[in-house]
Amino acid sequence: MSFNYVVKQGDTLYRLSRRFGVNMPSIIAINPQLSNPARLVPGQVIQIPGRMNQYYVIQQGDTLYSIAMSMNVSLQRLLAANPGILPQSLQIGQTIVIPPGAGSGIVDTQTDYGYQEMMNDIRLLKQRYPFLEVTDIGASVMGKRLPLIKIGQGPVHVHYNGSFHANEWITTVLLMKFLEDYAQAVENGTSIGGRSANALYNQTSLWIVPMVNPDGVELVQDGLTPQHPYYQQLLAWNENSLDFSGWKANIRGVDLNDQYPANWEEEKKRRSPAGPGPRDYVGTAPLTEPEAIAVALLTRNLPLSLAIAFHTQGEEIYWNYRDLEPPESEKLADRFASVSGYRAVKLTGSDAGYKDWFIQDFRKPGFTxxxxxxxxxxxxxxxxxxxxxxxxLMVEGLSP
Structure with missing residues (x-):
């Protein structure tokens, strides 16, 4: 027994498989018309094989976390299987779907991870670990809130961020999984990375912006449809190709990590294309894009001792900027290299990045x-x- 499903914006085969408790090969097998299963089109009608879910009736005292633990299913999968249910609005007698289990963690590290998954996970992590402080620093061009999560109560302030570049979205998963593991270690009074989690928590306040560029991440993962408000511009900027897997910029074609007032003019002369595109366009001036502005304002408003921007790829650590970095930067980079196996690199010929601006304006250790x-x-x-x-490396950064 199967049923019809109308594809919505943001749907992927993996997300549908989680929601309906059916494996992806089964969905593909029953839909031979899918010439490219990786690119579902909104409005497309597909068949979903008969569900294999269980069902559960909410009892007094139940929470999504307690249900997930008892059913051996991740909170992420439980939420995906019940898209109309909010964790804080469970009602006694309500029936929910229990999808096939895959462990009881929240952050799913086995699939493409976008804005929707991140926001769901932040909500669940806050429910599970009330000591997390969740707010936002502003919004993207298309109005997506840019979440900020704080963990720790110490006098040393540290900032980590990810997904400045759209096709580097795996950095968001790295930060979210670290946040979950760290929070769990704090709650259990155990260690993380060989360090006492509670000691780190009392020593350092860590501020995480896990996804700086959500519009771009969505474009890379979900592609472009004619309904997109920037459809014509994006298509033109991408040389009329619907393959956006190489897109790094925000939705206006500006490279957010070339937006900072650290010899911005030099970076523009060095490599910036004439106009918006998938990468390297610095914009018309520094800090024109709301995502870059939001991170800059956060940085100015916090007494940061250290900042790390996570990018991909290369297994390298960049720690300097035009000899403006403090003396301890190289020593810290060597520590990071020692624990990670990455190579500490003294970089030249690059300007206008977040790390560059942080070092230039605050003379504190900054790293990419x-x-x-x-x-x-x-x-x-x-x-x-x-x-x-x-x-x-992330643990080491909490003890600058």
């Missing part, structure tokens, strides 16, 4: 970490290996 090795976007199958490398 190029995680993983391969071709962007790095496949999610590489996540476990990359996370094993960067986890100790």
């Amino acid at each position: 970490v190029e995680a993983g090795l391969g071709q962007n976007p790095l496949p999610i199958e590489a996540f476990n290996r990359i996370y094993k490398q960067v986890l100790p």
Whole structure:
């Protein structure tokens, strides 16, 4: 028994398989008309095989987390299987779907990870770990809120960010998984990366912006449809190709990591194309894009001791900027290299990046970490290996 489903914007085969509890090969097998299963088209009608879900009736005292634990299913999958249910609005007697389980963690590190997944996970993490502080720093060009999560109560302030570049979205998964593992270690009073989580929590306040460029990430993962408000411009900027897998810029074709007032004019002369495009366009002036502005304002408003921007790829750590960095920067870079296996690199011939501006304006240690090795976007199958490398680096960054 199967049923019709009308594809919506943002749907992927993986997201549908989670929602309906059916594996992807089964969906593909029953839909031979799908010439390219990786690109579902909104409005397209496909068949979903008969569900294999279980059902559960909400009891007194239930939470989504307690249900996930008892049913051995991840909170992410539980939420995806029940898109109309909010964690804070469960009602006794209400029936929910229990999809096939895959562990009881929240952050799913086995699939493409977009804005929708991140926002769901932040909500669930906040429910599970009330000591997390969640707010936002502004919005993207298309109005997506840019979440900010704080973990820790210490006097040392540190900032991590990810997905400045759209096709480097795996950095968001790295940060979200680290946030979950760190929060769990704090709650359990255990260690993370060989350090006492509670000691780190009391020593350092970590501020995470996991996805600076959500519009761009959505474009890379979901593609472009005629309904998109920037359809004509994006198509032209991408040389009339519907393949946006190589897109780094925001939705207005501006490279957000070339937006900072650190010799911006030099960067423009060096490599900027004449106008918007997939990468390297610095814009008409520094800090014209709302995403770059939001990160800059956050940085100005916090007494940061250290900042790390996570990018991909290369397994390298950039730690300097025009000899303006403080003396401790190179020593910290060597520590990061030692625990991660990455190479600390003294970079030249690059300006206008977030790390460059942070060093120039605040004279504090700032770093760009190029995680993983391969071709962007790095496949999610590489996540476990990359996370094993960067986890100790992330922990080390909490003790500058």
